[in-house]
Amino acid sequence: xxxxxxxxxxxxxxxxxxxxxxxxxxxxxxxxxxxxxxxxxxxxxxxxxxxxxxxxxxxxxxxxxxxxxxxxxxxxxxxxxxxxxxxxxxxxxxxxxxxxxxxxxxxxxxxxxxxxxxxxxxxxxxxxxxxxxxxxxxxxxxxxxxxxxxxxxxxxxxxxxxxxxxxxxxxxxxxxxxxxxxxxxxxxx
Numbered sequence: 281x282x283x284x285x286x287x288x289x290x291x292x293x294x295x296x297x298x299x300x301x302x303x304x305x306x307x308x309x310x311x312x313x314x315x316x317x318x319x320x321x322x323x324x325x326x327x328x329x330x331x332x333x334x335x336x337x338x339x340x341x342x343x344x345x346x347x348x349x350x351x352x353x354x355x356x357x358x359x360x361x362x363x364x365x366x367x368x369x370x371x372x373x374x375x376x377x378x379x380x381x382x383x384x385x386x387x388x389x390x391x392x393x394x395x396x397x398x399x400x401x402x403x404x405x406x407x408x409x410x411x412x413x414x415x416x417x418x419x420x421x422x423x424x425x426x427x428x429x430x431x432x433x434x435x436x437x438x439x440x441x442x443x444x445x446x447x448x449x450x451x452x453x454x455x456x457x458x459x460x461x462x463x464x465x466x467x468x469x
Contacts, residue, residue, distance in 0.1 A: 296382035297390075303367050303383070304390050312363055313391060319364045324384045326358065338378055347372050397427045403435040403443040405454070420446060 307316040327334040337347055351372055355365035371377045392399060400420055402408070408416070413432060420428045424446060435443070439455035 292379055292382055293386070295376065296379045297386040299367075299371065299376065299379065300383045300386035300390055304387055304394070306363060306367075310363060312361065315361060316364055317387065317391060319358070319360050320384045320387055322358055323354075323360070323364070323368070324381050326354075327380065334377075344373065347377075395427075397429060398424055398446055400428050400430040401445040402430050402432045403438060403445075403454075404432070405434070405436055405438040405440050407434065408432060416442075416444075420444070 303316065303320075304313065307313045336342070337350055342350075348369060351368050352365070354360075355368060360368075368377070368380075371380065371383070400417075402413075402416065413430065417428050417430050420430070428446070437456060439459075441454040441458070442451075443454045443457070444451040
């Protein structure tokens with residue numbers, strides 16, 4: 281069952297990226313990348329606050345035209361551009377509205393890629409000083425060769441050290457990771 285879930289997740293991610301790439305292309309041609317990003321955030325955040333409404337829209341009991349009407353009303357109520365309103369209708373016609381949050385994630389990633397930006401997540405067991413945060417970001421930028429926006433989080437179970445995620449790259453210098461590596465070495469002896 282797990283491989284099927286993983287396969288389904290990968291497929292959903294690929295589909296979301298394909299739709300996001302198309303949306304970004306349209307937004308770029310109209311010079312609306314940032315506006316579409318804001319509107320995409322608005323719609324996804326709205327559905328996260330109103331999951332029952334999204335469940336109703338996704339219900340197979342509704343016809344395609346009924347969903348279209350609801351989406352038109354929602355687009356007007358939220359003041360969406362025609363670009364995003366049309367995109368929502370496309371997702372509806374292709375029965376992909378359930379992928380909207382993943383499309384947003386992919387859209388944001390594609391915008392970052394186009395701007396030469398990568399996002400990093402830095403986890404530490406203890407708070408990091410602002411000076412150390414700045415130095416860490418500079419080291420990451422030098423290593424990766426791109427502008428880095430870092431998000432810092434506390435994760436007490438690391439005991440000490442840092443864990444850094446940048447895209448698919450994981451740098452784990454935490455005490456817990458070092459203890460696990462030491463345990464593995466001892467098991468092999």
